[in-house]
Amino acid sequence: MKIIDLRVMRGPNYWSVKHPKLIVIKLDLEGLSHKSTNNIPSFSSRLKKLLPVLESHRADEKEGEGFFHQLEEGITFGHVVQHVALALQTMAGMESSYGRSYPAHEEDHMMVVFSYQEERAGEHAAYAAVRLTKALLAGEKVSITDDVNRLHEIREDEYFGPSTFSIVSEASSRGIPYIRLNRHSLIQLGYGVNQKRIQATMTSQTACFAVEIAGDKKATKDILEDAGIPVPKGTTIYAAEELKQTISWLGFPLVIKPLDGNHGKGATINIANFKDAQKGFAEAQKFSQGVMVEQFIEGFDFRLLVINGKFIAAAKRTPAMVTGDGCSTIKQLIDKENKDPRRGIGHEKALTRIHIDKHTLDLLKKQNLTTKSVLPAGEVLYLKSTANISTGGTATDVTDLIHPYNILMAERIAGLIGLDICGIDVMTTDIAIPLNEARGAVLEVNAAPGFRMHISPTYGLPRNVAEPVIDMLFPHPKPARIPIVAVTGTNGKTTTTRLIAHMVKHKGYQVGYTTTDGIYVQDKLLEKGDTTGSYSAEFVLKDPTVNFAVLECARGGLLRSGLGFEQCDVGIVTNVSSDHLGLRDIHTVEELAKVKAVIPKSVRKDGYAILNADDDLVYAMAQEVKCNVAFFSMDEENPRILKHIAKGGLAAVFENGYISLFKNSYKIRIDRVADIPLTFGGKARFNIENILAATLAGYVSHIDVEDIKTAFRTFIPSPSKTPGRMNLFKFPEFEVLVDYAHNVGGLKSIGDYINALEVNKKVGIVAAVGDRRKEDFYEMGCVAGEVFDEIIVRLDADLRGKTAEEITGPLLEGLEDTAPAKPVHVIPSEMSAIAYALEHAEAGSFIAIFTEEIEESVKMVESFKVIQDRKVMIE
16 A cells, blocks of 8 residues: 555645645555455454544444444445544644545545645655554554654644634634745735734734834833833843842842743742852843843732733733642652643643653752652642743633733733733732732733633633734724635636736726736736646735735646635636546546536635536536526527526626626626627637626626726737737738647637638647547547648647657547548647748638747747738838
């Protein structure tokens, strides 16, 4: 058993729209496809022993039958891999539960799909699950410890911390999308011009100077002291020689901490003698040259949280501790405490496991204790000098107990420092008493306070402290999203995308759009190439200048990593026909339609799926969507259209030479087709379909009919505006068309256009793309033979794993079977083929160049035209 393909889905995809984060693996079962778990002696019992947590799983949808019961009855080993991968992630603190497995098209292969929370963890779980399953099959000794530990490490390295997770979850619950910008929890909330950013609990609105002040403990202390806020008496020193004089002024007990420290690092509290003070100074200087020496304030450690100038929550923090029972050692007490199901590794759970580190051992040593010492019953032992949750401390919510004086003080502090999200550390005996009366003090102000103690307190009420953060970043009715129009289909995607982008720009939007030739922002090409996948979509949605996105979404990107967004406002499917079959486990047109259907399924409930009513597979997608549906058709009498509008639906049709909208019983005419440049006088019928789809997209996006009409009239097809899409060049004696059409459907559409022309001779330069099937090559030859009077067969520069003969052989067979008498030339080089056609062009002929190298082909044709025009002028 081995993995022969692994893909990471990062958005809605072919396997699931509801579960966007999936690992998809293709397994070679190496002879196990006809065997089940009940065919392998002891396999089930060994798996149960290795992963008892699988008892709660189910292998399928049968009610009442758990995974272990079905394991005994017999399931496939693909299902085993799926469930082991899910279990490993869950055991490492990344709850994962969705999955499915099914046979692939190839014999002995299986597709296994399962969810993940962190991408690298999902990949590791896939390989680990296969390795463990193989070891169980071979009867080898197996352990999951190393894999679970590695998954824990990945989680701690890359998964959201509790503060970030709470904010992202609150945003998602409101329909605010997010994009992770790096591995360190830098998150974009919202899209385009409406985006905001967070990193942990710092936001794009957090003032830089405020962070600097909060990071400078002396500056913070001075500001607070000047404002009448109680702070500990103390000073900052930079050399050990200053320590004795400072102590003589302050006296004991003391707190020594780094000037620029955070999270309690390098801090030592309740220092009672000079020797410990020297150690504390040395420890603090590991983190900061400047060291603060302050009076130790008696009392409890409280954290007050202020967001957007308002007090939100308060928590009492207690350092990691154990309570003696008179018989257990300190080590045993810690182990017992760590068995609390609320404790986990790092930020995995509400509490962190207590680790015995050097700091803990030093504290024990000061009290003449070791980890083997036995504490008397009822005696409390603190294992850390600071109350941080990340070092094993606990938190008790006291939000409802805090005195109004202390609330006002906290809000004043946040304003004085200038922080939008502010954590204030207070030491006092009772937070219900004004701080100045309880002889308490403000110890620190934090610019990026952790939310964990508030959202998951050990005791008391959890507080949704992320809610006011989102209220601050996106106050009602400020939008977080920008309109997104997504376009897919076999043919016509790029032209439709460009036409809609032109229309939206004409309306005054700052448009970002993606196509098969590049990423454009405000009509500027920013990245060249086939940019129709998730990366390209995110490129546009991350751009801070864009307020409208039009995204071409091709089959390849959908199968490679899913969509780059979870929802769109308008989803268009132009058509579905045979293309790219046999690639990435898509073998039928019906499966290809399911890939394309991801787009309409991802439309928001109040958005529109725009579907081709003339295409059976596209029309059927309407049954699976949960949004509004609008249809377009080249036939105004299409029964599907008539039925739809009879129910009050919206449709666009080609009727009586016009582009028209049907809405209820009304007809709204947009423009005469012959007057729209993109239709080439109405002869390019396939572009009429694209215009119909664009009309609906504009209308449901609240663009006025007159603006739609103007946009269509001003969209002039050309190599610069629509590169490789119906680029027509008129020579003195003949015409040349350069087009990207690279499949049978595209070739037929261009053929229909050419057949409507009055020309003496039709010459076609055709090729077949190497990653298609043999039958596709043959059909390309057949269609070319039907359309053209003379055919030049060329080859792409990249044969995509095939030989020249494997491609040209079936294509030539199709030509021979369809048009045996027509002249055929095989010229492998694309540029040589174009040169031959231009040099031998006859008067009144029409040459159609189906190109891979659009830019180079256009340059060659333009250069040749310049030469021809000069000859005419000379003559």
